[in-house]
Amino acid sequence: MKDSKETPTQGETQLPLRRKINLIEAAMKYKEISLIITVLLMALGGYALLNMPRQEFPQFTIRQGLVIGVYPGASSKQVEERMTTEVENYLFGYQEVNKLKTYSISKEGMMIMFVELRDGVKNPDMFWSKLRHGLNELKNQLPPEVLALIANNDFGDTSALLLTITSEKRTYKELEAYLKKVENELRKIEGVSKLKHFGLQKEQVLVHIQPEKLQNFNIKPITVLSALRTEGTVNYAGNLDNGNMTMPLHLPARYQTEKDLANQIIYADPQGNLIRLKDVARIERRYKTPDSFIKYQGAKSLLLSLEMQPGNNIVQFGEAVDKALAKAKAKLPKDVEMSRIADMPNVVDHAISHFMKEFGIAVLAVIVVTMLLLPFRVSAVAGITIPISILITLGILSTMGIELHTVSLAALIVVLGMVVDNSIVIIDNHLEKLDHGESPWNAAWKSATELFLPVFSATLAIAASYFPLMFFLRGTAGDFIQSFPITIAIALGASLLVAGLLVPY
Template structure:
């Protein structure tokens, strides 16, 4: 029974192959236009920060009466790796780190369980401990940031306008979250001299109780009807500062107006909340996070149109500027890939034209866009976006996917020069090279298997590297078996070298040249001295990997901050920390 020959089947079904080529080109173009685009792939940060405040407590009290109780409870969290905490006067911060083996799909459920555990402990905490604050959204990337500045505008006035802009931006498709930065909390301060309180006989707690009772949202009564209950509410809630100043305070049988005995002012909280500045001017930041799998380039265009309309409606004196532009960075990365693709095609054309001839070079060059189109289609079907890792994998694959086409077309040319007809030469190119090419592709893909199937954040971040290389190499193998011989059958027309029909299948003399004779001698020597060759190879690898001068060299210079694609510089300042820290590893 004869083995299946993909090239024979393709040559006997040319119309179907033409149809498939057209379909894959159209599908690849559609997939490229609709693939998600982002700077980096999505990955899950397996850490939660729990912060709890207890005003007036010392660091030791926070550690013994709050931190230890919560840590003891959280040690029962499934999948916990270790706990790390810092206790400072009036505040404690606990870092909950999950094991790398926890699947990303279970992270949210684990954080919900951690919240429930902390809430269970709240009843045993001392009086005065405030509600715990949880932060487990470190994986939200705010790729677009705008600043709103205004000469003569207060923080509150800028916040009100920024809040309206935030609501407009939330209506744009693919926008997941919009957050305001640099907002300053406003508070009402009531200041009264201690001597005046003593002279009038007013208890400070009486002022607090009066204000709370006046501003309470409680119904004064209820009317029952046959259809519904109607609640009665009296007016008197505070609308402005004058309402607070007009609040009556009773003490020792006398009634005072709060504004007459105290100073009531509106001011920002102290110590101040984190502030944002743009060109040395106070600003309110508006940051946006995109939904997973979204197209950052399409989102950038929609944002540009929306922001242009918003700017036209801004009051005089308010200005809106963009400080972080991730769509521009992603567009630059994709342009670099397209530039690399064009360079690869040009290089392949030049090499193929110089070594194989004009028609052979055209055949090899035509297979590259087809393989890329099939790869884009498979990426779209499997939900892989265009980002730094997948683009890097495509660039790696560019240097590998042309090999199949070159090997196939070269073998076909050799047989044509021996006098074979085009059909037999094309079929022989598959018979003699298909399995070696497939083995080479699978061995190359096997080198990336640990990246795709290992556990941990690094694997989650880089997993698309394996899949894109796998899609590209397997697609290249299939194209080289079906499309490349068909193109060679149509385009390549060579004259026989003069051999007779009886000699067409015998050993030819095309390789009887000085270059091939010397190469054959070197190859035979290496085959007869295998141990010597392998020993030299292992010594060389050992020197490269374990040499002191080489092992300290930076392997990825492109990751240095000075070579970042972001037009920004980040500076940091370390302040000595006096907090009490502890770490609780879990075995």
Template sequence: MTIAEYSIKNKVISWMFLVILAVGGVVSFADLGRLEDPAFTVKDAMVITSYPGATSTEVEEELTYPLEKAIRQLPYLDKVTSTSSAGLSQIMVSMKMDYGPDELPQIWDELRRKVNDLEPSLPPGVNPVQVMDDFGDVYGVMLMVTGENYSYVELKRYVDYLTRELEVVDGVGKISLAGDQQEQLFVEMSLKRVAALNLDMNTVAGLLAQQNAVISAGEVTVNSQTLTLRPTGELNSIETFENLIIHGRDTGNLIRLKDVATVTRDVQEVPSNLLNYNGEPALNLGISFSSGVNVVKVGEAVDARLAELENIKPAGIKIHTLYNQAKEVEQSVNGFVLSLAEAVGIVIVVLLFTMGLRSGVIIGAVLLLTVMGTFILMSIYDIELQRISLGALIIALGMLVDNAIVVVEGILVGMQRGRTKVQAAKDIVEQTKWPLLGATVIAIVAFAPIGLSPDATGEFMGSLFWVLCFSLFLSWITAITLTPFLADLLLSSKTSEKQQNNDDPYKGVLFVVFGRLLKFCLRFRMLTVAVMIMMLAGAFYGFSLVKNSFFPPSNTPMFYVDMWMPEGTDIRDTYKQVQKVEDFLLDKEQVEFVTSTTGQGLQRFSLTYSPEKTLRSVCSAASSSG
């Protein structure tokens, strides 16, 4: 018994297979993880070191060059780029594309050891070296917090509370803050007062540096209970600082800090990063997702938690959404569902005019079941719905119907020749199952170099190959099993009653035209070969004109503007120029919002976005069109 006969005669098994594909596909589709881009490891790390007071030349010669020399000893290195500015060294370390997420943690540990071994030989005054290996983290939700008449300190207090509340939402991986201004106490000493009281500035500075230090004061045992002694006198307000005794404890002539200095509280005088949202100072909250989650559901959970906290939000504070990956992913998935529905509808409509309504329904149903089965396999192998896998499914939609069309068309031809539906299904499946498998394997192998590539291409594009492999191979299985079964159920047996007339089933207009073209090509072989060679050469030439890009462009209507001021420009002057650009953009009717960052780039909210390094003369603006 052939597989076609088995599928037709064992209807319970065929129905069970059909129901498993349909129900399992729907359940798997609902449970699949959803991302904007596939998981991809950015193979870059930043080595950042501050050298206060040093010029850019001194930073380059005394700090950046020795660090680069040590880093270049790593065998995994691809390239090293560095930026040396006054008081700051920034080194971007890029590893070869061959290394994936399993090897990189060990590589970053080796990088840290190289850097740490060099630290003792660096000049005095150099601060500890920082190695940022999470440089490639993507923050799928970007919130901008603004507040009219609120200071940075007050905004920061609310953002800290918001962070603690959002960190416990299921699926949230990490939350990062940008645009924060460090709060400081400024002690402005009067040289005249210090000199009049015969005080030493270094003594006063040393006394201030010792304050609020956590030092063990010992323990005492009382009735077998150990009690820890903790001295009081913490300086936790401006008043306590002002009343700090700096001289006279031994003489009784007490001199307090307020006698020689003015103490004020404010943010740092020269900021390192300034953020604006529609012209208002803002703090940026970046939320990244845990791996393998459904970002649509996590995004909904974050929105629900923000709605719950709305009642306790201080009046005047506003939370704006700069970027929401969950909504982008939801639109992409909805777009695919629409494409799938359109594909099934188009198949039915087109085949209605060529093969009949029932044939179109059969092939459309097989197409839908094949896609549902692909969802099951994607769930088993932990392949999320994201830009690449959705693209693979859309590519597959045009190929999945081929096998089913061959089988249905063969059954119709067999029935016209007087065969029963079972006989016609048996004949066409036995004749074509191995050729169809060969064609399917060739189509799969065509994408193998992408999916099986050991470098970054395979890591990013791997799901393209596997989804096509699952769907195309499954289309062959459904073509030789479910297609004969559905044909036996849905095709009319009246066709076989015309078996007495032995008319050629291939005498239609399309077949006649195609037959004449085929005969012409066989008759003029050299011309046919020459045309094929010319077409191949044209294809190679056309391929050379195709733009090369590793990451596909984003469909989000967001535009970036990077602006560099002359090196050495104060960040506050750069900020003034940014405000002019903001005002210009906000005057445009098509612009929905404008976000700017001065001193460094925004946090990475998309895999294709690469933040600018920390420079006082650098600023970026992001605007969205409505």
């Protein structure tokens, strides 16, 4: 009995002297190093899960834009011949432009050109910046009646939050003042990109000239216009030099209220008689006739769109927005309400929570299935490899700059059932070798060594089946789906390393 117990021990201790150990057996022998590396990678994955950038959808490149020309008074044929043709010839000189998908519409007084870039263009902003500069030079070669020639490619921004400022009693001017208070709080957030507001109604001051009064004073309308034009401007009035510094002086505009405008002198005779604007005109302040307006639940509303800078965690961004809005709400009166009509941070947070729920169900389902067919210890080991592989995958995705969004989450859910296969195959072979009388040590490294190449080949085949998505889907669709095969490949690779280097121990 003593010899039978000592023989395996001697064999195990002398094994490294008789042959060169492979990577799998080295990982078993120096298990502390393997465990430390695994724990560090899992810690990186846990940190990434909490802090990596999160979006609802992946970022993709917008390769479409518009070139608009304004040619007042020209017929559609004149616009086509004198402007559209020249712009097309200039535009098609750029190799980035996809000529097959670029087309134009010429109509009376206006040209609209729909421009699409080639799929290989990765930085469209550089192209559009270069094009805008070129269009400014091209405009000088077009007929002088062409008023504008502009390019617009600002179509890719999405709102992280849509907020309404609503009141039944307040005027639009008052709502605009409260909206600016909310904006001031939101601008303090580091991740804020753009703040856009919609539904603002601009005030205007109307001067209704009364012809019969002009006739009574024998004043011509041009006299009134000249007086208002000169007094309503801000003019440079020279410098003030005190010997130490020179300061420019500006004369401020005199009109601050309707009363100032009403008291404007429009005529003075040699006898000192003054005629003011209020003597010949009626002055009225009112809102312009709106082209559009916004109402929320039947009340006057202004809409605020909040955009987030790329590369931020939208859930954490939403928490910062909540704090800023709480401060802003304290500064608003009770009859002014703030309401969220679109809340992307909440949507993404719900998606992440739903994934974690599905992830937990998947882990439990795998453990239950393996427990029905394998011993408890084997099923427990197989189940543990799932969170280990997923956390390592998240850590690698974070270091590669891939965000957590709908596509990457879908890839992780798809691969959940696959990451456990490698471990189950190796564990099953390990049990078979134990049944044939192998020692636990030899059964462990031999099972992993013998099956590593077949498991690697199967893993590579599965990953390769998804990679055609990156090559056959081009343009916006290709950008959108790009992270899907990458995530699957990383997850399967992580499960292969866990099964080959960690499971045998």
